[in-house]
Amino acid sequence: MENSSTGSLATTGLAPEAGPAQLTSQLRVALIGNPNTGKSTLFNALTGMRQRVGNYSGVTVERVEGRYRRSNGTAVSVLDLPGTYSLSATSPDEEIALTVLLGLAPDLPAPDVVVLVVDASNLERNLFVVSQILELGLPVVIALNQVDTAAAAGIRVDSVELAMQLQVQVVETVATKGQGIDVLKRAIERASALPLPERSFELPAPLFRAVQPVEAVLVQAGFHPSTAAMEALRLLAIAPEGHLAGIPGLEGEAERARTALEEAGYNARAVEAEVRYGWIAEVVEATVHRFGSAGSSRTDRIDAVLLHRVFGPLIFLLLMAIVFQSIFTWAEPLMTAVEGLVGGVGNLAGSALPEGDLRSLVVDGVIAGVGSVVIFLPQIVILFLFIGFLEATGYMARAAFIMDRFMRGVGLHGRSFIPMLSGYACAVPGIMATRTIENPKDRLATIMVVPLMSCSARIPVYTLLIGTFIPPIAVAGIFNLQGLTLLAMYFLGTAAALVVAGIFKKTLLKGPSQPMIMELPPYRLPNLRSLLLTVSHRAGLFLRRAGTIIFALTIVLWALATYPKTEVVADVTDGAAQEQQLAGSILGRAGQAVEPIVRPLGYDWKIGVSIISSFAAREVFVATMGTIYGVGSDADETSVALREQLLAETDAAGTPVYTPLIAVSLMVFYVFAMMCVSTNAVVVRETGGGWKGVKWAAFQFLWMFVLAYSAAFVVYRGGLLLGFAA
Amino acid sequence: MFESLTVVAIVLGALGYLGVRVSRTVRAARTAKEGGCGESCGCSDT
Ligand SMILES: Nc1nc2c(ncn2[C@@H]2O[C@H](COP(=O)(O)OP(=O)(O)O)[C@@H](O)[C@H]2O)c(=O)[nH]1
Numbered sequence: 018m019e020n021s022s023t024g025s026l027a028t029t030g031l032a033p034e035a036g037p038a039q040l041t042s043q044l045r046v047a048l049i050g051n052p053n054t055g056k057s058t059l060f061n062a063l064t065g066m067r068q069r070v071g072n073y074s075g076v077t078v079e080r081v082e083g084r085y086r087r088s089n090g091t092a093v094s095v096l097d098l099p100g101t102y103s104l105s106a107t108s109p110d111e112e113i114a115l116t117v118l119l120g121l122a123p124d125l126p127a128p129d130v131v132v133l134v135v136d137a138s139n140l141e142r143n144l145f146v147v148s149q150i151l152e153l154g155l156p157v158v159i160a161l162n163q164v165d166t167a168a169a170a171g172i173r174v175d176s177v178e179l180a181m182q183l184q185v186q187v188v189e190t191v192a193t194k195g196q197g198i199d200v201l202k203r204a205i206e207r208a209s210a211l212p213l214p215e216r217s218f219e220l221p222a223p224l225f226r227a228v229q230p231v232e233a234v235l236v237q238a239g240f241h242p243s244t245a246a247m248e249a250l251r252l253l254a255i256a257p258e259g260h261l262a263g264i265p266g267l268e269g270e271a272e273r274a275r276t277a278l279e280e281a282g283y284n285a286r287a288v289e290a291e292v293r294y295g296w297i298a299e300v301v302e303a304t305v306h307r308f309g310s311a312g313s314s315r316t317d318r319i320d321a322v323l324l325h326r327v328f329g330p331l332i333f334l335l336l337m338a339i340v341f342q343s344i345f346t347w348a349e350p351l352m353t354a355v356e357g358l359v360g361g362v363g364n365l366a367g368s369a370l371p372e373g374d375l376r377s378l379v380v381d382g383v384i385a386g387v388g389s390v391v392i393f394l395p396q397i398v399i400l401f402l403f404i405g406f407l408e409a410t411g412y413m414a415r416a417a418f419i420m421d422r423f424m425r426g427v428g429l430h431g432r433s434f435i436p437m438l439s440g441y442a443c444a445v446p447g448i449m450a451t452r453t454i455e456n457p458k459d460r461l462a463t464i465m466v467v468p469l470m471s472c473s474a475r476i477p478v479y480t481l482l483i484g485t486f487i488p489p490i491a492v493a494g495i496f497n498l499q500g501l502t503l504l505a506m507y508f509l510g511t512a513a514a515l516v517v518a519g520i521f522k523k524t525l526l527k528g529p530s531q532p533m534i535m536e537l538p539p540y541r542l543p544n545l546r547s548l549l550l551t552v553s554h555r556a557g558l559f560l561r562r563a564g565t566i567i568f569a570l571t572i573v574l575w576a577l578a579t580y581p582k583t584e585v586v587a588d589v590t591d592g593a594a595q596e597q598q599l600a601g602s603i604l605g606r607a608g609q610a611v612e613p614i615v616r617p618l619g620y621d622w623k624i625g626v627s628i629i630s631s632f633a634a635r636e637v638f639v640a641t642m643g644t645i646y647g648v649g650s651d652a653d654e655t656s657v658a659l660r661e662q663l664l665a666e667t668d669a670a671g672t673p674v675y676t677p678l679i680a681v682s683l684m685v686f687y688v689f690a691m692m693c694v695s696t697n698a699v700v701v702r703e704t705g706g707g708w709k710g711v712k713w714a715a716f717q718f719l720w721m722f723v724l725a726y727s728a729a730f731v732v733y734r735g736g737l738l739l740g741f742a743a
Numbered sequence: 744m745f746e747s748l749t750v751v752a753i754v755l756g757a758l759g760y761l762g763v764r765v766s767r768t769v770r771a772a773r774t775a776k777e778g779g780c781g782e783s784c785g786c787s788d789t
Contacts, residue, residue: 373746374746374750375746375749375750378750378754565760566761566764568757569757569758569761570757570761572754572756573754573757573761576750576754694765694768695768698768
């Protein structure tokens with residue numbers, strides 16, 4: 018039996034790698050399947066490689082590779098392809114998956130074996146992409162995963178019958194428990210020795226006649242006949258883009274085929290789905306058996322409440338309120354402990370080093386700056402514990418479902434929700450997750466608003482200001498004002514994202530939006546280990562960032578806040594001397610230069626300068642304030658926490674400089690402002706790169722800044738008018 | 744003297760490090776190639 022890795026596209030010249038994989042050489046396996054089938058989990062089980070397990074895309078968009086050893090010692094490399102429902106569209110994810118399978122990806126030969134991960138509890142929907150991949154002329158093994166979930170939902174899939182129907186090996190697995198992995202490995206070994214799968218249904222005569230010439234063009238261009246047949250069906254609905262671009266005569270033949278079909282009374286765009294689902298229905302009929310429905314009805318009963326038109330959103334809000342409240346109540350003791358630790362380290366370093374610039378650099382610059390950010394670790398951990406828990410139980414998918422109603426209200430594609438949800442962690446993966454959106458206008462509109470979702474870099478800013486200036490007053494008995502304020506900030510960002518996206522969709526990026534098929538996984542108990550893994554991963558990233566970029570920035574900020582040295586008039590107190598010194602430094606002068614710009618918002622120059630430095634990244638605001646107050650305070654009080662210093666700060670007349678109103682206005686500013694170089698860079702890249710990308714990124718930066726400034730202005734001035742203390 | 748030199752060295756080191764990070768980010772944006780968010784751009788979460 019000829020090995021297929023050379024088979025699909027031998028003559029295009031695009032696939033330089035040739036020659037069947039020898040038994041001694043490395044075997045290349047590609048994993049593919051619908052999102053949420055357990056592909057990542059299976060990948061981890063196969064390769065033992067640690068990787069984040071989560072419900073949302075953005076993870077598998079990346080090229081993830083791992084390997085394992087066979088019993089004979091040779092390596093098997095495993096490539097985790099992006100999760101995809103079909104290969105019929107032209108989203109970047111699907112294009113990546115298809116190019117890799119066809120061996121057209123640069124520097125990646127076609128896989129020797131494709132492992133199709135299929136969710137046993139959702140066979141019908143999963144079989145669509147299966148039916149397409151079976152036609153690619155590659156050895157295929159089906160991993161029938163989540164048989165436990167299926168059984169709990171009262172579904173049994175007859176895997177022997179499925180293997181007969183599809184003419185490939187089918188292995189039942191439970192990826193989370195590692196069941197079936199060894200069998201799967203053996204099936205992978207055998208796969209290339211078995212006959213290649215092929216299309217197992219016939220096209221209706223008019224369709225067959227219509228696609229013949231298209232197939233001929235593709236075969237001419239070097240495609241394997243079976244692949245050509247699959248691509249020809251695809252081409253009825255899409256334009257020849259990506260790897261199909263530039264094949265002479267292709268679009269002409271495809272257009273003729275479409276016309277011929279329309280004349281024969283078919284809907285050319287829908288005909289592929291029709292024939293494939295026709296075949297799928299037969300396969301499902303023969304292989305899926307339903308017994309009882311105990312499991313699914315429990316999920317249904319829970320959903321009846323959680324997805325209720327009125328109670329659903331209310332419960333969602335309530336849950337979020339509890340989450341945000343716990344960030345303050347639970348994190349407070351931990352935070353105080355970390356604060357004490359940072360203060361202790363500061364004092365230690367202070368007494369170990371001789372008085373002078375070096376000590377000031379270490380204590381006032383680095384420890385005060387980095388320390389002021391690091392103390393927010395407990396909040397980050399608690400927030401992601403909650404989010405990870407809700408995600409793992411299946412509730413986050415419901416939240417997406419609830420939100421979808423509002424999203425459609427503003428004309429946004431339902432698929433935009435997942436990038437927006439990722440945006441709560443960080444806008445960078447959120448923006449990369451927009452690759453799953455096919456329509457370029459929908460994709461741009463989503464990219465434009467993802468940074469409005471409150472990312473975790475804002476948490477230090479919010480919690481510093483809330484913890485310091487918002488009193489923990491009880492509201493309606495069970496809530497407290499701090500948690501509610503934080504909830505309000507998240508809500509504000511989300512609402513603004515929806516409204517702005519709606520405006521874009523009606524003006525600049527006008528176009529129809531398509532509905533999304535959303536899947537609601539059954540509720541399940543979260544896996545503690547993977548939950549902790551996710552949380553520690555995020556905590557690690559937060560700390561790594563504090564230890565690298567923020568660390569370096571605080572050193573530079575310290576230098577800017579220290580030099581040039583001013584001659585201080587002899588007879589002032591220590592504190593006043595430090596204050597003069599700071600005001601004379603480069604940072605101080607820059608601050609005074611920008612003060613007129615931020616004055617209308619009620620901010621002083623210290624806030625102004627912190628805002629400017631936080632253009633690098635939002636949490637640098639906190640680090641800058643920490644450094645400024647570290648440098649500006651006299652040497653004896655190094656260990657005083659930033660929060661207390663902010664409260665104690667008074668102007669010449671003795672009135673407090675920072676008030677709750679200013680804190681709120683500042684938070685509102687951070688809700689809207691686009692202050693993150695990493696995000697800017699990703700936006701440039703994902704909106705086309707080069708000048709085009711730079712223009713979109715600049716546009717986004719500008720409108721967000723204008724929005725932020727105006728909103729902060731309105732809050733501050735409005736607050737003054739309403740009689741809140743300046 | 745020694746102290747001033749140390750401070751200058753540290754500050755220059757920090758500036759250099761930031762410069763490398765920025766140029767890496769810019770390059771990643773320009774080449775529009777596939778890339779993760781981890782090390783290359785330093786977002787705080789993935
Ligand atoms: N009960 C059960 N859950 C599974 C199984 N495989 C994966 N999961 C869970 O399904 C969810 C989605 O899995 P993931 O690997 O992230 O899916 P992917 O989107 O296909 O990569 C996770 O919560 C997994 O823990 C399985 O065989 N049985």
